[in-house]
Amino acid sequence: MKNVLIINGHQYYPNIAEGKLTQMYVDTAESFLKTNGFNVKHAKAESDYNPLEEVEKFKWADFFIIQYPVYWMGTPWMMKKYIDEVFSAGTNNGIYANDGRSRSDASKRYGSGGLMQGKQYMLSLTYNCPSSEFSNKAGFFDGLSLDEANIATHKTWQFCGAKPMQTYSVHDIFKGDLNIEMEKVKFIDILSKNFLG
Template identity: 70%
Template sequence: MKNVLIINGHQKYPVVAEGKLTQFYIDTATEFFHKAGYAIKHSEVEGDYDVKEEVEKFAWADIILFQFPTYWMGVPWLAKKYIDEIFSTGQGTVTYENDGRTRSDATKRYGSGGLMQGKSYMLSITYNCPTSEFNDKEGFFSGLSLDEANVATHKTFQFCGAEPLETFSVHDIFKGDLDLEKEKVRFIAHLEKHFS
């Protein structure tokens, strides 16, 4: 049996971002992993959490599913705070040993000191922007792909040695015509592709 940690990276802002869409994806993922026989633990960046317990969850997990909305082109600040606290506290035991370099071996590169080898992670992101803004030199992201636009989050996991799985994203969430049943089918197909 594999262990999956599902992180709720949402930060609530009344009226604008209540967290219902993030919770929809977390509930869908939880149901999927439960049916597939995975052991599941949850974490939430908003509210009280015990840093030591969270580090232990990362030690336990084989897979980390990080579900979050994009706020101002990145993770919500409470999600960044969570990452900073958990990944830093896990130094030397769970997340990373050091930055990988050593005076005795010049071939050791920066970013090679992670302790999360054998673990994988998936980003699942909700966006207001349309998909057309990525991979287009005339678009808002100046030709960057979805993953390139989220490089800081990817590099954080890479620094700790975890392997990326294909990112999932949903777009145009404020247009008013988001078909949640259609998006649920698409999300489940994405999970099946990587976890079946």
């Protein structure tokens, strides 16, 4: 069996972002994974976590699902704080050893000192903006794809040695006509490709 850590990166704001949509995706992923024989553990950025205890979850996991709403074009502050604290606690302790460079070996490149080799991660993002803003030269993101617009998050995980799986995203979440059941079907399809394909 394989081990999956689902990270809930939501940050609570009353009446605006209460975390119900994020939790629905966390619950859907857990149900899918357990049904398909995976072991699941959870992490929650907005909680009273112990960074060293969280590092043990990272060492245990083979896969990660990072579920969060995109706030101001990036991760919520609590999620960034969680990563800063937990990844720092994982220095020479399962997450990364150094930045990869070596004075004795010039061929070693920056970003190659990760200890999460062989592990994979999946971003699962909730957005207010429409999907049409990505991969569109006239769009807000100047032609960047969804993954290119989230390069800082990708590079954080890749710095530690993990490889990306296909990203899931849901858009226009405040528009009022979001079809949750249809989105769950899309989400499960990507979970199937990433974990069973």
